[in-house]
Amino acid sequence: MSALLEVDGLSVTFRGAQIVQAVNDVSFALGEREILALVGESGCGKSVIAHAVAGLLPPSAEISGSIHFQGRDLLSLPEEEMVGVRGDRIGIILQNPSLALNPLHTVGRQVAEPLRVHRGEGKERALEGAARALLRLGFADPEGTAALYPSMCSGGMNQRVVTAASTVLDPPLLIADEPTKGLDRERVAEIARELEGIAREGGAALLLITHDLRVARSVADRVAVCYAGEIVEVGPASSVLSAPHHPYTRGLLGSTPEGGFVPIPGSSPSSISPPHGCRFHPRCPCRTDRCTREHPASVRIGDHEVRCLLCP
Amino acid sequence: MNGPNRWGIGLLVVFVVLSLFPQALAPYGPKERSMPYLTPSADHLLGTDDIGNDILTELIYSARISLLVGFASASIATAIGLSIGLAAGYCRGSVDEVLMGATDVVLIIPKIPLIIVLAAFLRPGIGLLVLVLGLLGWESIARVVRAKTLQVRETGFVMSARCMGFSPFRIMGSEILPNITHVVVPKFMLATAAAMISEASLSFLGLGDPTMKSWGMMISFAFSKGGFIREMWWWYLPPGICITLCVIAVAAIGFSFEVEGAEVRIE
Amino acid sequence: MSLKASGITVAYCSGLLLRHSTPVLTGLSIALERGATVGLMGTSGAGKSTLGRVLVGLERPQAGMVAYRGRALTEMSREERALFRQNVQMMFQDPTAALNPRKTIERSFEDVLRLLRVPRARRGEAMHDALSPVGLDEEVLSRLPSQLSGGQNQRIALARILLLDPEFIVLDEPTSALDVSVQAQILRLLKDIQEERGPGYLFISHDPDVVGFMADRSMVIQGGKIYEKE
Numbered sequence A: 001m002s003a004l005l006e007v008d009g010l011s012v013t014f015r016g017a018q019i020v021q022a023v024n025d026v027s028f029a030l031g032e033r034e035i036l037a038l039v040g041e042s043g044c045g046k047s048v049i050a051h052a053v054a055g056l057l058p059p060s061a062e063i064s065g066s067i068h069f070q071g072r073d074l075l076s077l078p079e080e081e082m083v084g085v086r087g088d089r090i091g092i093i094l095q096n097p098s099l100a101l102n103p104l105h106t107v108g109r110q111v112a113e114p115l116r117v118h119r120g121e122g123k124e125r126a127l128e129g130a131a132r133a134l135l136r137l138g139f140a141d142p143e144g145t146a147a148l149y150p151s152m153c154s155g156g157m158n159q160r161v162v163t164a165a166s167t168v169l170d171p172p173l174l175i176a177d178e179p180t181k182g183l184d185r186e187r188v189a190e191i192a193r194e195l196e197g198i199a200r201e202g203g204a205a206l207l208l209i210t211h212d213l214r215v216a217r218s219v220a221d222r223v224a225v226c227y228a229g230e231i232v233e234v235g236p237a238s239s240v241l242s243a244p245h246h247p248y249t250r251g252l253l254g255s256t257p258e259g260g261f262v263p264i265p266g267s268s269p270s271s272i273s274p275p276h277g278c279r280f281h282p283r284c285p286c287r288t289d290r291c292t293r294e295h296p297a298s299v300r301i302g303d304h305e306v307r308c309l310l311c312p
Numbered sequence B: 001m002n003g004p005n006r007w008g009i010g011l012l013v014v015f016v017v018l019s020l021f022p023q024a025l026a027p028y029g030p031k032e033r034s035m036p037y038l039t040p041s042a043d044h045l046l047g048t049d050d051i052g053n054d055i056l057t058e059l060i061y062s063a064r065i066s067l068l069v070g071f072a073s074a075s076i077a078t079a080i081g082l083s084i085g086l087a088a089g090y091c092r093g094s095v096d097e098v099l100m101g102a103t104d105v106v107l108i109i110p111k112i113p114l115i116i117v118l119a120a121f122l123r124p125g126i127g128l129l130v131l132v133l134g135l136l137g138w139e140s141i142a143r144v145v146r147a148k149t150l151q152v153r154e155t156g157f158v159m160s161a162r163c164m165g166f167s168p169f170r171i172m173g174s175e176i177l178p179n180i181t182h183v184v185v186p187k188f189m190l191a192t193a194a195a196m197i198s199e200a201s202l203s204f205l206g207l208g209d210p211t212m213k214s215w216g217m218m219i220s221f222a223f224s225k226g227g228f229i230r231e232m233w234w235w236y237l238p239p240g241i242c243i244t245l246c247v248i249a250v251a252a253i254g255f256s257f258e259v260e261g262a263e264v265r266i267e
Numbered sequence C: 001m002s003l004k005a006s007g008i009t010v011a012y013c014s015g016l017l018l019r020h021s022t023p024v025l026t027g028l029s030i031a032l033e034r035g036a037t038v039g040l041m042g043t044s045g046a047g048k049s050t051l052g053r054v055l056v057g058l059e060r061p062q063a064g065m066v067a068y069r070g071r072a073l074t075e076m077s078r079e080e081r082a083l084f085r086q087n088v089q090m091m092f093q094d095p096t097a098a099l100n101p102r103k104t105i106e107r108s109f110e111d112v113l114r115l116l117r118v119p120r121a122r123r124g125e126a127m128h129d130a131l132s133p134v135g136l137d138e139e140v141l142s143r144l145p146s147q148l149s150g151g152q153n154q155r156i157a158l159a160r161i162l163l164l165d166p167e168f169i170v171l172d173e174p175t176s177a178l179d180v181s182v183q184a185q186i187l188r189l190l191k192d193i194q195e196e197r198g199p200g201y202l203f204i205s206h207d208p209d210v211v212g213f214m215a216d217r218s219m220v221i222q223g224g225k226i227y228e229k230e
Helices: A047-052 A079-085 A108-117 A121-138 A142-146 A155-167 A185-202 A213-219 A246-253 A289-293 B003-020 B055-091 B093-108 B109-120 B126-136 B141-151 B156-164 B170-180 B181-204 B215-224 B234-260 C048-056 C078-089 C105-115 C120-134 C138-142 C152-161 C180-197 C208-214
Strands: A005-015 A019-030 A035-039 A062-067 A089-092 A173-176 A205-210 A224-229 A228-238 A299-301 A304-306 C004-016 C020-033 C039-043 C063-068 C087-092 C169-174 C200-204 C217-222 C225-227
Touching: A005 A047, A019 A047, A019 A062, A019 A228, A019 C039, A035 A047, A035 A213, A035 C180, A047 A089, A047 A173, A047 A205, A062 A121, A089 A155, A089 A246, A108 A121, A108 A142, A108 A155, A108 C217, A121 A142, A121 A155, A155 A185, A185 A213, A205 A213, A224 A246, A228 A246, A246 C180, A299 C020, B003 B055, B003 B234, B055 B093, B055 B126, B055 B141, B055 B170, B055 B181, B055 B215, B055 B234, B093 B141, B109 B126, B109 B181, B126 B181, B141 B170, B141 B181, B141 C039, B156 C078, B156 C087, B156 C105, B170 B181, B181 B215, B181 B234, B215 B234, C004 C048, C020 C039, C020 C048, C020 C200, C020 C217, C020 C225, C039 C048, C039 C105, C048 C087, C048 C169, C078 C087, C087 C152, C105 C120, C105 C138, C105 C152, C120 C138, C120 C152, C120 C180, C152 C180, C180 C208, C200 C208
Parallel strands: A035 A205, A035 A224, A089 A173, A173 A205, C039 C200, C039 C217, C087 C169, C169 C200
Antiparallel strands: A005 A019, A005 A062, A224 A228, A228 A304, A299 A304, C004 C020, C004 C063, C217 C225
16 A cells, blocks of 8 residues: 655755755655654754645745655645645644634634635535534534634634634645644643544544654654654654664653653754764764764664664 | 835935035036026036026035935934833833823924924024924834833843843843834934925925025025026926935835844744 | 742732732742752743742832842842842743844853953953853854854853852743753753752743752742642
């Protein structure tokens, strides 16, 4: 079975005042109904990867490689066709949901919009579909909620409204970019559960971008760890997050509260001039001389793929 | 730099050069006279006025007065507005109430009628003009500065400075001021533009300084010495055009500072 | 040698003639000792930051008093006040606003050194001495805060505070805006500094794991009142 989403050799460079290499040779696959968490810290490029898949990068971005979705290379699609794919086949849930909602339209109308635009449904039928989507997201009175305006709803409600709008067409692929950023503990757990529920129920695959390892652990089937624009380790969530191979993943887990707040020395490299050889070597406790010169390729170890010269 | 800024600066530079080096650029000296009321010709590109002065020469020499009044009164207004705005925004409380009350009072005073009244009692002159325009033009600057100061005051580094015991003057001048210049500069430019127009209007009304001819004075003389009646457009149009161009240049520079680009950063 | 707040009441006044007041904190008391960390928790908006600011003298309470070395803030002489200002500092949550964005790091340090009347000749050395405990290189001196990461900016903010060698530091969510590994760095750093130089911390955070790691004892603000956490 070929994967639903296959990213192969994706590289993204931004040419502005300086040349920023945001993503370098990223490859991963996402199967149907699978939940893949793309984890990493600020500036690692995980959000750029998500935007690349969704086709939302600015025109100034130089993209190379391929992104195969349901057999088609999204990078080769003109924008008119991409518009048809987005929303219908790829549902996107971004940070800060309140900004995604139009304050002048009712919630119901906005959730119904994808049905009208992509499926050509009439107003009444679309609103029915919207009510069903809202019910699915836990709104006890979908018709009542549909009549409200975003300003009348709390932040949490608006988040669920945006998720409803993104999932109303039951897209086979969902992309969620840091849906839990800036929220407190309970809300994070709640949203994570909600997303998982929605994905499983709708039979969708979920590409979840997050910096929160707890969310990845509780929700994801597989985890890909991002560092300095590369994927350094990818594998099943349970084993990547408990017995990782890559020194960065180990360091990351060690610096969590559960790991004892053990810091990784140094700071993340600049995307303008990343280190030679292995990008993690300046901060790696296991580095050898070879690591300063050679850039590691991704090798397979068990069911992980790891970018490290010291493996196996 | 985007479009308006480049043109604005270019145009302003032209006028500044004219005001700094009139001797080099004007075809005649300021006191040289020929036949009066001459129409434009090769010798006198813009003709001559009622006493035979070359109009083009007058135009070039007037640049400095118009620009001087504009920038000088804007400087006074900005200096006052900055001080009051910073003090009101930083100290808050009763200091703020008093200063904002004063601002409201000044807001109500009409500038041009006041100058007309003062001119009846005092000898009209450039100093008076600059002073009055400056003393009455600061209130919108003060408001903007106060608003920004209130905002910047709550940032970590300002609170840190207060924590460390820096003096209020030091904080206002060294921490807050550099972070509000991006709102002050456009207000300064717009104040300059407004002052130039006010000066032109007042000069036209005959309240300008007769010894220091500005563009507004030129139009005033054109009017009173029969230029309009004789339809000598080469006398009254050029100064008007110069005022307009100069004000547009200054305002364009001011507006371009106000445009802050929102950057979308994807991590 | 302690920093104590007692009976603190803070209310926000609004409306005509400021007659309408909404109480935020009512009658709180808290005490800090050198060398120890008190954790302060509570939901957002509970008033944790407000209490922090009152302790540092940045906000005046409607009732109650803050006492440093046994002297109430409002009764201090100029010299006592200066001593208080030097010894009680605060660190903030947002790394992008922790330093003046228009000043290079060097200038930001110089301002403090000038305040401390460190002679010009000794300033370079002082800056180097300030940067090494926080694990930063001298090359950051010529940069602007916008050119550095959140973690680096927080470390510089801390280094600046340490120039004053304060006895007490109120830390208002210092790591909430930072990545996981950077948070670990800063927390370890804070602990090391406490061991070496002995300042007392008030560590404000909404994250129970972080507070558990840093604090010797914890307080919670709820409904405007403060309780000791078991």
